[in-house]
Amino acid sequence: MELTNISFKKYRGRRLDPDQLAGHSVTYWKDVWRRIRKNPTAVLSLAALMIILTLSVIGPIISGHDLSTINPKRANMNPSAENWFGTDNLGRDLFTRVWYGARASVIVALVCTLIQTVVGCLYGGIMAHFGGWVDEVMMRVIELITSMPTLLITILTMMVLGNGMTALLVAMSITSWCGTARLIRGQIMQLRESEYVLAAVALGASPFWVILRHLIPNTFGLLMLTIATSIPDYIFTEAGLSFLGIGLQPPNTSLGVLISIGQQTMDFFPIQLLFPALILCVLVLAFNLLGDGLRDALDPRLRQ
Structure with a gap:
């Protein structure tokens, strides 16, 4: 009784939340979020991503300039109060074009990651659940x-389908799901002998219900890490393909397209290359650092 009184003395006069009254028990995802918040690098990366993603949505609106309006009289201007990032060689506002390009690059990365995750999960889940032949x-x-070489497949796909957004999504996703499928297969092969899976099968659940309802949700932590590392890879791949003239091409706009255009004038107007390259580097670095923080937060061996 004395030990109980002593243990509650430090809480006397304080308002306790349910987690404290329950012995500080928290859910798995609450603990993950708590550990991410304690990681300064992950927090800064998340803040940088939120700023970039917000500007990619509202940046073209607040600039007051159109994406493709040409004004030869204002070509190659330095940053000013009217054009915050300056103008390109055709007099177009670079601030507007950079954030349009960032938006396009992020959309390509998110769509490709979604395709990779969905196809990889279904394919790997079917492999692991049925087994055998x-x-x-x-x-x-x-x-x-x-x-087959991934770059060769990508180039051939772009040559057949053209240089549009749809062709780029198909070319970048056509082989990317294979790694996710292997990863999910290995994870589900460990889970398929679990008691809750055997119980669902005994109760007459269909194979697809078992895969979608019981097996894949229990690989969500692994999927989060895969998604966090795939997004920056897709952003960088898109920029590289567009820079080499294989991916998106004008009049389409992306960070890779802007870097390719800026590289042509970098000797005299380096500012046109600096801003899109800087946004690309910050975007990829922030995603990678956030992925590292997420990996540490999801690691059960590091839980206290």
């Missing part, structure tokens, strides 16, 4: 696809 055949398909 189904797993063998589907695994051979993955090995056949991954045996």
Whole structure:
């Protein structure tokens, strides 16, 4: 009784929340968020991402300039009160174009990541759940696809479909799901013998219900890490392809397109290359650092 009184003395006169009254018990995701908040690098990266994503939405609106309006009289202007990032070689407002480009690059990365995640989860879940000859055949398909050079497949796809947004999404997603499928397969093969899975099968649940309702949700932590690392890879890949003339091309706009245009005038007007390259570097670095923080937060071995 004395120990109980002593343990409650430090809480006397204080307002306690339910987690404290329950012995400081918190859910898994609350604990993940708490650990992310304690990581200064992850917090700064998240803040930088929020700023960039917000500006990619409202930046073209607050600039007051159109994306493609040409004004030769104001070509190659330095940053000013009217044009915050200056203008390009055709007199177009660079601030507006940079944030339009950032928006396009992020949209490409998010759509490709979504395709990779959905296709990879379904394919890997089917392989692991059924096993046997189904797993063998589907695994051979993955090995056949991954045996071909990814860059070559991307170039051939762009040559056939053109340089539009849809062609770029298809070219970047056509092989990317294979790694996710292998990852999910390995994780689900460990989970399929769990008691709750066997109970669902015994109660007559269909294979697809077991995969979608029980197996894939329990790989969500692993999927979060895959998503966090895939998004910056797609952003950088899109920029590289567009810079080399394989990806998006004018009049389409992305960070890679702007860097390619800025590279042509960098000797005399380096500012046109600086801003899109800086936004690209900050965007990719912030996603990578946030992914590192998320990996540490999701690691059960580091939980206190």
